[in-house]
Amino acid sequence: MQYIPNILFIVALVAGIGYFTINIRKIIRNIKLGNPVDVSDNKGERYGNVARIALGQSKMVKRPIAGLLHIIVYVGFIVINIEVLEIIIDGILGTHRVFAGLGLVYDYLIATFEILALLVFIGVIFFWTRRNIQKIKRFWANEMTSWPKNDANYILYFEMVLMVLFITMNAADLQLQQMGAAHYVEAGMFPVSGLIAPLFDGLSEGTLILVERTAWWLHILGILVFLNYLYFSKHLHIILAFPNVYFGRVTPKGKFKNNEAVTKEVQLMMDPNADPFAAPAEGAEAPAKFGASDVMDLNQIQLLNAYTCTECGRCTDECPANKTGKKLSPRKIMMDTRDRLQEVSKNIDSNKGEFKEDGKQLLDDYITREELWACTTCNACVEACPVSIDPLSIIMDMRQYLVMEQSAAPMELNGAMTNIENNGAPWPYNQMDRLNWKNEA
Template identity: 70%
Template sequence: MAYLPNLLFLLALVAGIGFFARNVRRLIRNIRLGREEALEGPRSQRWKNMARIALGQGKMVVRPVSGFMHIIVYVGFVIINIEVLEIVIDGLFGTHRVFAFLGRPYDFLIGAFEILALGVIVAVVVFWLRRNVLRLQRFWKPEMKGWPKKDADWILYIELILMSLFLTMNAADYSLQLLGAEHYPLAGAFPVSQVIAGWMQGLSEASLIAVERVAWWLHILGILFFLNYLYYSKHLHILLAFPNTWFAKLRPKGDMGNLESVKQEVALMMDPNADPFAAAPAGEEGPPAKFGASDVMDLSQVQLLAAYTCTECGRCTSECPANQTGKKLSPRKIMMDTRDRLEEVGRHLDAHKGTWEPDGKQLLDDYISREELWACTSCNACVEACPVSIDPLSIIMELRRYLVMEQSAAPSELNVMMSNIENNGAPWPFNQMDRLNWKEE
């Protein structure tokens, strides 16, 4: 019976990590449904972008208030979770504060953890007030109804509970140290939890041990729960912001990619000596690739990774000029719809043992409407605003490319312009002989 708590802890740890590993495999499977895309540019620049944007939070502080608070939460969670290593060792081997032998450095670490935990609690409360009391506009867009709204609040509640449990555990531990309780050596500095310990005066040693043990168990089980909740939450960016910033394109934001197959056709038409009936180069036999994208499988793996990385902060939508003028387009919704469709495809694969059978739905029209796509001005404001280098515009352009090149379904204004270019060599409805008449006026 003496080893029962250690055995239970081991089972909880294995179950939590095992379920997380299963979700990671599912995540990777879904992302790999997209097409592979060659990376351009030096890898050294990619590492620098990841260090500056994901690790250093370089684009968060563009909005100082929310950026500073986000850094507190980010640093707090990263550093405080160092203590999880000690909790895991204690849980597996039945020790208590196994790193206490470090002495003063240990005291400093525990004190720093507590100050950061208090900072996280303050920041979380402010975030909640911004969303639910001040009701900032970007948090109340149509796509943020239902689960996205609940998920954002649940994340804040979980963070608040985890930090409160951490401080409660330390407060009870500190009280037991003062009482000289067995197995509770003098270790650590408690600048915040000693205030909470003052409220525990009068509790017996047995009651304090019960409080400390319950808070300890709930804290570690809460961390395992949070780890597995990530897959179902917008907070998956905690893990994916790093690879997403690494894989983000390095070309200038206004540089639109061209289809190689179209470039070859144009080159063929422009070359008077080319043989249109010549055999295709080795490896290029068969029908041409699909132009653009109508479903998530047509998008690149980088774009699907970005869909999972989106934290639904709404900075992209708040900067979008089309959205600001009341149009239906929301870049955040583009990313959310892409992720939702990809999850639906993943569930379909799970239900059919990995075999894809068309389900009669697709990303275009069933999730993202044509009205949204054609409202985009391709100004790149959404790409510039994203704090983790997500590119909603690239998905919009792929869907529009499919409409134009596969379905000839461009808006009438664009069709007129393209007809004019084809017939007159210019977007305007003037005969080529009359194009320079304006200079005579």
């Protein structure tokens, strides 16, 4: 009977980590649906970006108050969960505070965890207030429907409850230590829980043990639930921000990629010996699809971007098209891409690992043409993103599909392209007349 708690703990731990592993493998599979990208270049710069942007939160602090509090919550939550290692060992072996033998080091660790837990709780309250009382505009945009709004709040509630359970567990533990209860050896400093421990005065040893054990179990089970909730939440960025920043763009933001398929077509047109009507050679590779109309046409970095999106709205908040009332929201571009990718994932799961055509695609069913053509390609969204997401690359790939596969460019763009073809410039003037303006100066 004495080993039943240990067995139950091991079962819960294996189930929680196992389900998490299944979902992470699914995310990796989904990302690999995209086209591969060579990211073997500039490794030093990439690691520097991880240290500066992902770890150092350099882009977050551009908005100082929210940025500082995010750092506190981020650092606090990560550091506090170092104690999870002790909880896991205690749960498996049936010990209690197995690291207590570290002496003074352990005392300072527990004190640090408690102070950070209090700061995390305060920070989470601040973020909840900003969302639900202050109602900052970017958190209540059209794309922030019931699920995105609720998801943001759910994670805040999770963090509040976990911090309260942590402090409650320690407060009851402190009382049991002072009572000299068996197995509750004196260990740790409790600057925060020590303040609420007097609330438990007068409770019997049995009741205190019940409180401490209940808080202990709920705390570790809550962490396992939180871990598995990430797959369904925008908070997946807790895990993916680091690889996303590493694989992020390191070339100048204003430089657009050269499309090799287009280059080959141009070279063919310019080759006087080429026969444009000749049948392709046997075994020749089929012409590549220009641009993207669905998630499978995007590259793996773009799909990783979609899963990493924090839905913070900083991109949309900086978008000049959105500010002038256009339909475009870079955040919605990323949310739509993720939603479509999840829809494709469920399709694959239900069809034994194969995608069955469902008559849908990212273009039109999720992202409208009006949104795509509203973009000014200014890169403000890319610059604003705190985790190096690039909504513009998706917009440009989908635009390319519209222009080169469907000949569906807006009338103004068609006119400009015709002028470039005929006159060498986007204006409807003969090349001989292009400098006439100077005579009127």
